[in-house]
Amino acid sequence: MDKTHSFLKTLTIALASLLASTSLIAQERLISAGSAVTELVDALGASSQLVAVDVTSAQPEGKRLPVIGYHRQLSAEGLLALSPNMLIGSEEMGPETTLTLLKNAGVKVEVVNTSPTVDGLLERIDEVASITHTNEKAGALKQTVQEKIESIQNNHPAKAEQKRVLFLLIHEGRPANVAGSETTPDALITLAGALNPVAQSVKSYKPLSTESLVEMQPDVILVSGRSWEKLGGADAILKSMPLLAATPAGKNKAFITIDGQALVGGLGLKTLEEAQRVNKILYAPEKN
Known part of the structure; x- marks a missing residue:
């Protein structure tokens, strides 16, 4: 009985955690600013969370999302009209006045690195995975990146x-x-x-x-x-x-x-x- 009770308790906790995570993802309304960020949101299977992207970004497959303009010249009014709860972008997005207005309006602003290195890309995958609650997919994507690099280097x-x-x-x-x-x-x-x-x-x-x-x-x-x-x-x-x-x-x-x-x-x-x-x-x- 004790083992059965322990198993049921563990299962209940796991299911509750899964439901909470699923509910959290369902509630996300993300705007992605910057092509290197948007491509990772999509590659990590989180494009369903997107409500808009910037003009530098490719549209996720099968979607036609609103385009918010250039990631360096964002308009707070235009973004807030889409009722997002989060803006995710690179260190290049701005201006700072817009980001401040969004934060004051209750929109979470997440900034990921713009490093032009392989290590920077691998770190960015982890950053975006954490923000979009897709950590379990980060490892496979990083492996794909490493394999792509090795493939290119084989032809050096x-x-x-x-x-x-x-x-x-x-x-x-x-x-x-x-x-x-x-x-x-x-x-x-x-x-x-x-x-x-x-x-x-x-x-x-x-x-x-x-x-x-x-x-x-x-x-x-x-x-x-x-x-x-x-x-x-x-x-x-x-x-x-x-x-x-x-x-x-x-x-x-x-x-x-x-x-x-x-x-x-x-x-x-x-x-x-x-x-x-x-x-x-x-x-x-x-x-x-």
């Missing part, structure tokens, strides 16, 4: 064969910014098995003259898909920066566009996908 070339790759942030009428160390594009380049020639001398994003870019002699130049479309492709970029024609990338029109969602909020799942794609383009086996 010998050091002497590494391509020199630059990422340019191009705005019409202004000098191009190059992505140095401690940036998501630099992490993407490294994951793809390439060499970022400015990583040792430039931290974050920095405007460089075209002459300085020529000195780097990049084999390939990465640009965001948005910049590519806005500027009009390779010919338009070379016309605006004619000295690039003196680089291997310019001579061969070796530009690769990167999905902007892979560049927001630190190293993310989309960044890994883009790194794998770039790796395959750079080091595709030659056909005889």
Whole structure:
């Protein structure tokens, strides 16, 4: 009888805990701001908790959620109209005045890291899993991430064969910014098995003259898909920066566009996908 009573008591506690957890999840009304955050909410199976996403985020499969605008320029009025009880985003979201107004209105604001590193991504998975009550799924997702990275690294070339790759942030009428160390594009380049020639001398994003870019002699130049479309492709970029024609990338029109969602909020799942794609383009086996 004692064993039976003990078992029933344990079962009752477990069921109560499960019901409480399920009830808690059902009550969540999340707004996700930042593509690297939204993709994790979705990958962890918590998209049912979402009531809106920001403009940088991909819509979860099978959903058409309201879009709240840009994660750096959030409007408290627009967000509160959706009756959320939580806003989850990266360290990039703001402005701070909006976040303060949301907190004062009783909305919980959760901020996760934006580190452009694999460790940062693994930590972010745990952070989002904890916030969305999906901790039991974090381990499998982290394993998938590790396997993806290993798959990319298996196609890395010998050091002497590494391509020199630059990422340019191009705005019409202004000098191009190059992505140095401690940036998501630099992490993407490294994951793809390439060499970022400015990583040792430039931290974050920095405007460089075209002459300085020529000195780097990049084999390939990465640009965001948005910049590519806005500027009009390779010919338009070379016309605006004619000295690039003196680089291997310019001579061969070796530009690769990167999905902007892979560049927001630190190293993310989309960044890994883009790194794998770039790796395959750079080091595709030659056909005889």
